Amino acid sequence: MDIRLGNGFDVHRFRDGDHVILCGVKIPHSQALDGHSDADVGMHAVTDALYGALAEGDIGQHFQPSDPQWKGAASEIFLDHAVKLVRSRGFEISNIDLTLICERPKIGPHASEMKERMSELMTLDASRISIKATTSERLGFTGREEGIAAIATAALVSA
Ligand SMILES: Nc1ccn([C@@H]2O[C@H](COP(=O)(O)O)[C@@H](O)[C@H]2O)c(=O)n1
Numbered sequence: 114m115d116i117r118l119g120n121g122f123d124v125h126r127f128r129d130g131d132h133v134i135l136c137g138v139k140i141p142h143s144q145a146l147d148g149h150s151d152a153d154v155g156m157h158a159v160t161d162a163l164y165g166a167l168a169e170g171d172i173g174q175h176f177q178p179s180d181p182q183w184k185g186a187a188s189e190i191f192l193d194h195a196v197k198l199v200r201s202r203g204f205e206i207s208n209i210d211l212t213l214i215c216e217r218p219k220i221g222p223h224a225s226e227m228k229e230r231m232s233e234l235m236t237l238d239a240s241r242i243s244i245k246a247t248t249s250e251r252l253g254f255t256g257r258e259e260g261i262a263a264i265a266t267a268a269l270v271s272a
């Protein structure tokens with residue numbers, strides 16, 4: 114059995130708006146997240162963790178931020194590509210662990226829906242998907258509510 118571990122980290126800054134999209138779920142908030150795509154920072158971190166576990170570069174190498182075709186794109190496109198690449202390389206996803214770092218919005222009330230959405234997108238049992246959140250105790254850019262950071266770990270096992 115071959116085991117691979119990968120990590121992903123992403124940050125998106127806030128901009129004017131009335132909701133954020135995290136793990137494919139629309140969450141009402143006093144601001145939106147800025148990015149070339151839909152700026153789903155949680156989904157980007159998970160996607161990068163999958164690419165990392167395969168040593169297949171990073172999300173920006175696969176989906177150039179300068180490419181107009183990804184303007185406003187749903188980040189499910191990127192995650193789907195990474196999941197398909199995992200399986201094409203003869204691996205299965207054992208588990209995913211995601212932590213979102215932000216003062217607001219509060220993630221807890223939405224974590225279950227986010228987990229279910231990721232489960233559907235990855236065809237992975239929800240019991241293998243962990244979605245957590247923490248503040249940075251008002252320290253740094255997340256503490257000043259300038260943006261959201263996300264860090265993810267993916268574990269793959271040979272199929
Ligand atoms: N955006 C967030 C941040 C935190 N939580 C929940 O609050 C708990 C305490 O967070 P601290 O940063 O103060 O330790 C944390 O464990 C989460 O359960 C949240 O839901 N959304």
Ligand SMILES: C[C@@]1(CO)OP(=O)(O)OP(=O)(O)OC[C@H]1O
Pocket residue numbers: 123148149150151152153157172173174175176177178179180183191
């Ligand atoms: C998702 C992509 C898609 O062009 O752009 P962004 O939405 O800006 O997100 P980021 O994590 O900054 O860069 C990765 C890019 O692949």
